[in-house]
Amino acid sequence: MKSVTLAQGSGGVESNRLINEVFFARLKNDILILAEDAAVFKIEGKSAFTTDSFIVSPIFFAGGDIGKIAVCGSCNDLAMMGAKPKYLSLSLIIEEGFRLEDLERIADSIAKELAVNGAMVVTGDTKIAPRGSVDKIFINTSAVGEVLIDGISCKNIRAGDKIIVSRSIGEHGAAIFSAREGIELVSSLKSDCASMWPTVSKFIDARAEIVAMRDATRGGVAAVLNEWCASSGVSMDIDEDSFTVLPEVAGVCELLGFEPFSLANEGTFVMAVRDGADEILNILKSDEFTKNAAIVGEVVDDGKKRVVLKNSYGTKRILEYPTGELLPRIC
Numbered sequence: 001m002k003s004v005t006l007a008q009g010s011g012g013v014e015s016n017r018l019i020n021e022v023f024f025a026r027l028k029n030d031i032l033i034l035a036e037d038a039a040v041f042k043i044e045g046k047s048a049f050t051t052d053s054f055i056v057s058p059i060f061f062a063g064g065d066i067g068k069i070a071v072c073g074s075c076n077d078l079a080m081m082g083a084k085p086k087y088l089s090l091s092l093i094i095e096e097g098f099r100l101e102d103l104e105r106i107a108d109s110i111a112k113e114l115a116v117n118g119a120m121v122v123t124g125d126t127k128i129a130p131r132g133s134v135d136k137i138f139i140n141t142s143a144v145g146e147v148l149i150d151g152i153s154c155k156n157i158r159a160g161d162k163i164i165v166s167r168s169i170g171e172h173g174a175a176i177f178s179a180r181e182g183i184e185l186v187s188s189l190k191s192d193c194a195s196m197w198p199t200v201s202k203f204i205d206a207r208a209e210i211v212a213m214r215d216a217t218r219g220g221v222a223a224v225l226n227e228w229c230a231s232s233g234v235s236m237d238i239d240e241d242s243f244t245v246l247p248e249v250a251g252v253c254e255l256l257g258f259e260p261f262s263l264a265n266e267g268t269f270v271m272a273v274r275d276g277a278d279e280i281l282n283i284l285k286s287d288e289f290t291k292n293a294a295i296v297g298e299v300v301d302d303g304k305k306r307v308v309l310k311n312s313y314g315t316k317r318i319l320e321y322p323t324g325e326l327l328p329r330i331c
Helices: 013-027 066-079 100-117 171-181 197-203 220-232 247-256 277-285
Strands: 047-054 083-095 120-129 137-147 162-165 210-215 235-239 269-273 294-300 307-310 316-318
Touching: 013 100, 013 120, 047 066, 066 083, 066 100, 066 137, 066 197, 066 210, 083 100, 083 197, 100 120, 100 197, 162 277, 171 247, 197 277, 210 220, 220 235, 220 269, 220 307, 269 277, 277 294
Parallel strands: 083 120, 235 307
Antiparallel strands: 047 137, 083 137, 162 269, 162 294, 210 269, 235 294, 307 316
C-alpha cells in the first residue's frame, strides 16, 4: 500500500508529483494552477479574513473527516460575519508513512466542501514530518470572503434581542468522543459538521436585523452565550427546554459528566436578532438540516453579565462558561 515519504516533502520531483496528483487534480483553478509564491486576486467591497488549524482525532469520523472540517471551519467563520467565502489557503503537515489513499480521501472532501461554499483554494503548502513527529496529519486553512451582510458584531447585542440556535446541539462532540472511545451506539449519530454559508445566504433578502452570529464550536453554546454577555455587558434569559438534544448526545453527556450546552458543534450556530426573529426561524425550519431551530431566549439588561437557564418546572440556574479540559483534539 502506498504511503507518504519524506522525499515527497523535499521540494523536488516527488513533491511535485504528490501536489499534482493529489491536490491539483482535485482543487485546480485558474489561480492555483499558476503555482506562484503568492495568489493574486481581487475582491470588491469590504472583506473578512480568518485562519484556523485542525488536529482532530480521529481524522475520519461519522459525518466528516479532517478535510471537510478544515474547509467548514474557516468558511463558517466567514459566514458568521455575513461574508461569502471566496479564497482559501491550505497548508498540510503530514506524517511520514501516512497512507496515500487516506490523503486522497481527505483531498476529495476538501474539494467537495469548497464546492458547497462556492470557494477555491488559491495557495497552499505541504510539509512531510518524520514518522512520530506529528500524529498522522494536521491542516491549517486561512480564508477570505466578501462581506454581504454588514454590521454583524456581538458588541451590538442589547436588551430585547432574541437568541436563536440553528439546530440540535452537541452532536459533533458526542460523535468524536464515541469514535475515539469505540462506543457502539444503536442509532446513526454523526457529527453536524457542515458548511453554514448556504443557510446564511438565505438571510440576505430577509428583513430581519441580524445583530450577531457565531458558530458554537469548542465550548459549545455555553461558550458563545457567555462570551456575548461578557462582550456586550448584558445578561440572557434562556429556556433550557427549547433546545433539541438527541438521546444519543444526552447519553454521551452522562458518560462524560458534561452538559450538551458545552459540547462542540461544527454545523450549528447561534444568532442574536433584533427584528424579524420569526421570519429567520421560518427560514431555518424550512431546511431539513436546521428543522430543529428554535428561539431559545432573550437578552436582558440586569448588569450581571450572566446566562440564566430556566426550565418548565420553574427552576433557574446559571449556565457557566466551560472550564477545564473537555474533549481535546475536537477540531
